[in-house]
Amino acid sequence: GNSVTQMEGPVTLSEEAFLTINCTYTATGYPSLFWYVQYPGEGLQLLLKATKADDKGSNKGFEATYRKETTSFHLEKGSVQVSDSAVYFCALSSNYQLIWGAGTKLIIKP
Amino acid sequence: DSGVTQTPKHLITATGQRVTLRCSPRSGDLSVYWYQQSLDQGLQFLIQYYNGEERAKGNILERFSAQQFPDLHSELNLSSLELGDSALYFCASSPQSDSSYNEQFFGPGTRLTVL
Numbered sequence: 548g549n550s551v552t553q554m555e556g557p558v559t560l561s562e563e564a565f566l567t568i569n570c571t572y573t574a575t576g577y578p579s580l581f582w583y584v585q586y587p588g589e590g591l592q593l594l595l596k597a598t599k600a601d602d603k604g605s606n607k608g609f610e611a612t613y614r615k616e617t618t619s620f621h622l623e624k625g626s627v628q629v630s631d632s633a634v635y636f637c638a639l640s641s642n643y644q645l646i647w648g649a650g651t652k653l654i655i656k657p
Numbered sequence: 658d659s660g661v662t663q664t665p666k667h668l669i670t671a672t673g674q675r676v677t678l679r680c681s682p683r684s685g686d687l688s689v690y691w692y693q694q695s696l697d698q699g700l701q702f703l704i705q706y707y708n709g710e711e712r713a714k715g716n717i718l719e720r721f722s723a724q725q726f727p728d729l730h731s732e733l734n735l736s737s738l739e740l741g742d743s744a745l746y747f748c749a750s751s752p753q754s755d756s757s758y759n760e761q762f763f764g765p766g767t768r769l770t771v772l
Contacts, residue, residue, distance in 0.1 A: 590659065590747055590763030591700075636700065643713045644690070645761065649699045 549574045549641045553648035556634075560627055561656050568622040568651045570611075570637035578639040580604075580613050580620040585634045585650070594622075594635070629655045660684065661764035663748050669770045675736040678767045682729055682750030688712070689731040690751075690761060691723055695744035706731055707753075738771045745769075 554569040572580065579598040583591040595604030600615035609624045620637060632655045637648040660683035670676055682689050691703040693716075702715035706725035717723075720738075725731040735742060745768050749761040 590661075590765050591749075591761075592659065592763065593760045596760070643707075644702050644705060644715065647700045647702070 549578070549639060549646045551637050551639055551646055551648035553635075553637050553651050556650070556652035557654050558651060559654045559656065562629055563626045564655075566622070566624040566627045566631075566653070568635055568637075568653070570620045570622065570648060572618050572620065572637075572639050574618075574639055574641065574646075577615075578641055580611070581638045581640070581645065582609070582611055582620070582622050583636045583638060585636065587633070591636060627653075627655050629657050631655050659762040659764065661748060661750050661762050663746075663764035663767050665767060666765070667768050667770075669772065670738060671772055672738055672740060674738050674771075675734065676738065676769065678733040678735070678746055678748075678769075680731045680733070680748030680750075680764060682731070682748075683762050686750035686752050686762070687729065688751045688753060688759075689725055689729070690749040691717075691731070691733050692747040692749065693744045694747060694766070698744075700747075703733070735769070740771050743769055743771045 550573045581596045582594040584594045585591045595606045597604040597613035603612045611622045634650045636650045638645040662681045664679045687708045690705045693701045703717040705713040723733045745766045747766045748764045751759040
């Protein structure tokens with residue numbers, strides 16, 4: 548079946564460091580791929596998405612490229628801030644619903 | 658603010674009891690999704706309704722049920738509660754039934770504690 552695998556957290560970085568959170572997927576067909584973010588005490592919100600192979604989603608300095616050949620959708624940011632501390636979820640669309648990764652907690656230290 | 662509202666914010670109850678969680682989707686959204694988030698299980702999709710009809714079912718227990726009313730608000734009913742049902746329950750909404758292209762907008766969640 549369809550599934551999403553994310554790197555385990557927590558990921559701890561210093562401010563201004565480069566961020567990569569790995570996400571790989573298993574799916575039939577050509578699903579859309581998403582990154583959602585959950586800030587402490589809040590619900591999830593869409594960070595970025597890509598609907599077909601080689602698409603790059605971007606928002607708030609974050610980027611992710613839909614790589615069909617490696618079935619990956621890794622999240623990157625060139626210079627993280629303390630305010631980026633949150634839990635990040637990778638997800639794919641399948642049969643009217645989203646299949647979620649386990650989430651990766653990101654901690655940014657000043 | 659996503660525009661999705663959930664009540665109550667917190668709920669504390671005892672094992673064996675029954676509770677109802679309520680969700681109002683964003684104005685104009687026809688789909689409502691329910692999720693359970695716990696430390697050990699992560700984020701689990703429970704069920705989706707679209708314009709009053711059940712559209713997709715996930716890992717929802719038989720003790721749980723949901724419905725979407727004509728005004729599009731939704732309720733999640735949890736019965737015969739167990740300690741393991743303690744979790745954060747999220748509602749999300751989207752304009753259409755297919756998540757492929759439509760963003761899901763999440764409410765702030767209801768934290769359920771079963772003692």
